[in-house]
Amino acid sequence: MAGAVWAVGEVVDGAITRMSTEVATVARRLADAAGRDATGVVVAGDPTGPSTELAAYIPRVLAVAAAEAERRPAAAVTAAHVAALAREARPAWIVIGATPDGRDVAGALAVMLDIGVLANALDVAWDGAAGPVVEASVLGGRVLSRSAFTADRGIVLLTPNVIAAEPAPAAGVVEVAASGAVDVTAVAVVDHVAAPAEQVPIEEARVIVAGGRGVGSPEGFGIVAELAELLGGSVGATRAAVDAGWIDYAHQVGQTGKSVRPALYLALGISGAIQHRVGMQAAETIVAVNRDPDAPLAEYADLYAVGDLFEVGPAIVDEIRARRGQGRSDG
Numbered sequence: 417m418a419g420a421v422w423a424v425g426e427v428v429d430g431a432i433t434r435m436s437t438e439v440a441t442v443a444r445r446l447a448d449a450a451g452r453d454a455t456g457v458v459v460a461g462d463p464t465g466p467s468t469e470l471a472a473y474i475p476r477v478l479a480v481a482a483a484e485a486e487r488r489p490a491a492a493v494t495a496a497h498v499a500a501l502a503r504e505a506r507p508a509w510i511v512i513g514a515t516p517d518g519r520d521v522a523g524a525l526a527v528m529l530d531i532g533v534l535a536n537a538l539d540v541a542w543d544g545a546a547g548p549v550v551e552a553s554v555l556g557g558r559v560l561s562r563s564a565f566t567a568d569r570g571i572v573l574l575t576p577n578v579i580a581a582e583p584a585p586a587a588g589v590v591e592v593a594a595s596g597a598v599d600v601t602a603v604a605v606v607d608h609v610a611a612p613a614e615q616v617p618i619e620e621a622r623v624i625v626a627g628g629r630g631v632g633s634p635e636g637f638g639i640v641a642e643l644a645e646l647l648g649g650s651v652g653a654t655r656a657a658v659d660a661g662w663i664d665y666a667h668q669v670g671q672t673g674k675s676v677r678p679a680l681y682l683a684l685g686i687s688g689a690i691q692h693r694v695g696m697q698a699a700e701t702i703v704a705v706n707r708d709p710d711a712p713l714a715e716y717a718d719l720y721a722v723g724d725l726f727e728v729g730p731a732i733v734d735e736i737r738a739r740r741g742q743g744r745s746d747g
C-alpha cells in the first residue's frame with residue numbers, strides 16, 4: 417500500500433491534548449479517503465496512557481517511550497523520534513497540530529526528512545491526483561487558499577479548533593515502537609513553570625466572554641471578567657484590546673491569536689473584523705453586544721444586541737444572578 421498518513425500526538429501533563437485528537441481525526445479521514453493506513457505517533461516519558469487515549473481516534477498508534485522527554489525540550493525529542501521512525505516506515509503525509517510545540521516539530525521534521533510543509537490548514541481534502549489539498553487562511557485572513565504538495569510526501573500543520581474531533585468507530589491498537597538512539601539537542605529543561613491561570617485557557621473553554629476596543633480600558637474588562645466568571649467561562653480579547661495593553665496576548669482570539677471553539681462566544685464591544693472572525697467563527701453560538709447596529713459582527717452573530725456594553729453587560733449579570741437567587745457582588 418502507498419505511504420500511510422501519520423498523526424503526531426502531543427502530550428501535556430501525561431495526557432494527550434485535545435489538539436492531538438483533532439489531528440488524529442483529520443489523519444484518519446484523509447487516510448480513509450485515500451485508501452491508506454492511518455497511524456498516530458506518541459512520544460513521551462511514559463506513552464502508555466496518552467497512546468491509548470489517541471487510539472480512540474485512529475486505528476493504530478505507535479507508542480515511543482523516550483526517557484529524555486522529561487529533561488529535554490519535548491518538541492525536539494518528538495521530532496527526533498518521529499524522524500527516525502519515518503525514515504524506516506516512509507509515511508506519505510504527516511499531520512501535526514499548529515501549537516507552539518507542534519510548529520517546532522513540523523519545522524524540525526521538514527528539515528530532517530527534507531519534505532515540505534503546508535501551514536495554517538483549516539481543512540484537508542483528498543484529491544486522487546493531487547493528493548491532500550489543504551485549505552488555508554492567508555494574508556491576514558483575507559484570502560482562503562487551496563494548495564497541494566508538489567511531492568508525494570509532506571507535512572500538514574493543522575490550525576487548532578477548526579475541526580471537531582470525532583472518535584473512530586472502533587478503538588485502535590497501540591504498538592510499542594522503538595526508534596533507537598536519537599540525536600536530541602543538548603538543551604536541558606531545568607524547570608516547568610505553570611503560568612498563573614484561574615481560568616481554563618481560551619482554546620479549551622466551553623464559554624468565552626470577549627472584550628474589544630469598546631471596553632475602553634483595562635478597568636473596562638471588569639464587566640467582561642465578571643460575566644466570564646458568572647458563566648464559568650474564560651476571557652477573550654481582540655487584537656485591538658491586546659495592542660492597547662489592556663489584557664495579555666494569551667487572551668487574543670483571531671488570525672494572529674488563538675482559534676477557539678466554545679459552545680458560547682459572548683462578544684462585548686467587538687466589531688467582528690475578518691481577522692477576529694477566523695478565530696471564533698467555529699463557536700456554536702455567537703452573541704454580541706455593540707452600540708453600532710451595522711458592525712460586521714451583526715452579519716454572523718446568532719444574537720446581536722444593540723446597546724452600550726456598560727449597560728447591557730451589568731443587566732445580563734443582574735438577570736443571571738436574579739435567576740440564580742443571588743445579589744450582585746458589588747451591590
Ligand SMILES: Cc1cc2nc3c(=O)[nH]c(=O)nc-3n(C[C@H](O)[C@H](O)[C@H](O)COP(=O)(O)OP(=O)(O)OC[C@H]3O[C@@H](n4cnc5c(N)ncnc54)[C@H](O)[C@@H]3O)c2cc1C
Nearest residue numbers: 556628629630654655656670671672673685687692707725
Ligand atoms: C495581519 C492582521 C492580523 C490581525 N489579527 C487579529 C487577531 O488575531 N485578532 C483580532 O481580534 N484582530 C486582529 N487584527 C485586527 C483586526 O483587523 C481589527 O482591527 C480588530 O479585530 C478590531 O478589534 P475590535 O473589534 O476590538 O475594535 P474595533 O474594530 O474598533 O471595534 C470596536 C467596536 O466596539 C463598539 N463599541 C465601542 N464602544 C462600545 C460600547 N460602550 N458598547 C458597545 N459597543 C461599543 C464599536 O461600535 C465597535 O464596533 C489583525 C489585523 C491584521 C492586519
